[in-house]
Amino acid sequence: MIAVEDASDAAVRHARLRVLFASHTPESGVFRVGSHHLSREFARQGMQVGHMSTPLSPVKFLGLGNRIGLRSRLSATLSGPTADADGRMSSVPFTTLPVQLTAGWPVNLALHTAVPSLRRTIRASGLERPDFLLMDQPMFAGLGAMVGARTTVYRPTDVYTGERMRAAQDRALAESDAVVATSQEVLDRLPSRARDLPSLVLPNGVDAPFFRGGRARTVAEDAVVYVGALDDRLDWAWLRDLARLRPHVRFDLFGPPPPVRPDGLGENVRLRGAIDYARVPAALAGYRTALMPFTPGVTNSGRSPMKLYEYLAAGLRVLATPHFAGSSTPPPGVFVAADASAAAGILPGLLVADDRNEAGAEVADDRDWSHRSTTLLDFLLTL
Numbered sequence: 001m002i003a004v005e006d007a008s009d010a011a012v013r014h015a016r017l018r019v020l021f022a023s024h025t026p027e028s029g030v031f032r033v034g035s036h037h038l039s040r041e042f043a044r045q046g047m048q049v050g051h052m053s054t055p056l057s058p059v060k061f062l063g064l065g066n067r068i069g070l071r072s073r074l075s076a077t078l079s080g081p082t083a084d085a086d087g088r089m090s091s092v093p094f095t096t097l098p099v100q101l102t103a104g105w106p107v108n109l110a111l112h113t114a115v116p117s118l119r120r121t122i123r124a125s126g127l128e129r130p131d132f133l134l135m136d137q138p139m140f141a142g143l144g145a146m147v148g149a150r151t152t153v154y155r156p157t158d159v160y161t162g163e164r165m166r167a168a169q170d171r172a173l174a175e176s177d178a179v180v181a182t183s184q185e186v187l188d189r190l191p192s193r194a195r196d197l198p199s200l201v202l203p204n205g206v207d208a209p210f211f212r213g214g215r216a217r218t219v220a221e222d223a224v225v226y227v228g229a230l231d232d233r234l235d236w237a238w239l240r241d242l243a244r245l246r247p248h249v250r251f252d253l254f255g256p257p258p259p260v261r262p263d264g265l266g267e268n269v270r271l272r273g274a275i276d277y278a279r280v281p282a283a284l285a286g287y288r289t290a291l292m293p294f295t296p297g298v299t300n301s302g303r304s305p306m307k308l309y310e311y312l313a314a315g316l317r318v319l320a321t322p323h324f325a326g327s328s329t330p331p332p333g334v335f336v337a338a339d340a341s342a343a344a345g346i347l348p349g350l351l352v353a354d355d356r357n358e359a360g361a362e363v364a365d366d367r368d369w370s371h372r373s374t375t376l377l378d379f380l381l382t383l
Helices: 007-014 034-044 058-062 070-079 109-113 118-124 143-147 163-174 184-188 192-196 208-212 236-245 277-284 306-313 340-352 358-366 369-380
Strands: 018-023 048-053 089-091 132-135 151-154 178-181 199-201 223-227 250-254 269-273 289-292 317-320 334-336
Touching: 018 034, 034 048, 034 369, 109 143, 118 143, 132 143, 151 163, 163 192, 178 184, 178 369, 184 199, 199 369, 208 277, 208 306, 208 358, 223 277, 236 250, 236 269, 236 340, 277 306, 289 306, 289 340, 306 317, 306 358, 317 340
Parallel strands: 018 048, 018 132, 048 089, 132 151, 151 178, 178 199, 223 250, 223 289, 250 269, 289 317, 317 334
Antiparallel strands: none
16 A cells, blocks of 8 residues: 555645746646646645646647647646646746747747746736746756746656757756656766756656556456657557557557558557546556557666556556566566567567556555655755
8 A cells, every 4th residue: 555644734834835846748638748737646646736737839830840639738838827626727828939949048048038027927926036947848947047946856757859848848957956867868968067966866657546446347468558758769560560460459549649540550440539437447448458568778778657557557567668668677567579570479478467466566666756756855845
């Protein structure tokens, strides 16, 4: 079982702390990321918490850039700062200039073009001069000085290779007092300035009770599932070849569909579209086996994928490429296949297993976000 501090005791201890998360992903969309869960846990401990996501700009409405979840992001922008059931204040600002353009500049001019101003938005959220600004979106470089944050912590979640993102990251680090990275790989690949800052490696966690609670009327005996982004980080060739080798197995892939269906996918590979986060546990409960089909490379080796432990918390077994988490010791119930041929040999045994992967679920329990948030808070209080 997951042991957590009594909520009333925590609330008394932390009621005066104000924490602002500056994130790349709004919670109004289909994806959930670490900042959503950590901010929720902090709010449940009685802290005053805000969650601000990458600003919208007119560029998005011209068809440029990533448009996934644009409608929900626009709705969140128009709503202004909104409190949820846990007391978090969430907002998606609007800027007339795109932060993607100016984040690496000496002054992140786009942040100063927000309508209403970011200071006004922060003030409306009750988070003026926050004790901690946790910035996992480097495009918010400069926000700490704007809002008068006492301590700014850069929380990188990916290895950035693009010129603009690296420039933004340099600026974010320049104003940061500490670093909290989601993997050792991400930490090691930061610019040299990061070595002079206090640091913590805090891998992503899982909402274990939420994913344990999924229920389904039937369990598919001839299907596997993947839930997440359908982009170039997936090993589409591995998926294509595995589906060809197991033509009687259905491959259900949930996520915002790619602009063009990848070449060569058989009819047994079904792109099911995006699924609301609240429905994911019930969807997973209808399968016995999940997939982690990622490509090799820097961006994947540095990732700390939440979905692995979400699958395990749901009691599933997992079939993965060697690059699923950059780990040489897979958790119980995780089977690594170097190529599609090896995966095709493993898959039949996973499909006939009729019991839950309880050992894997116990590993997921240990990674619950309640534990992760406690570790993070202990670190923050040393700064």
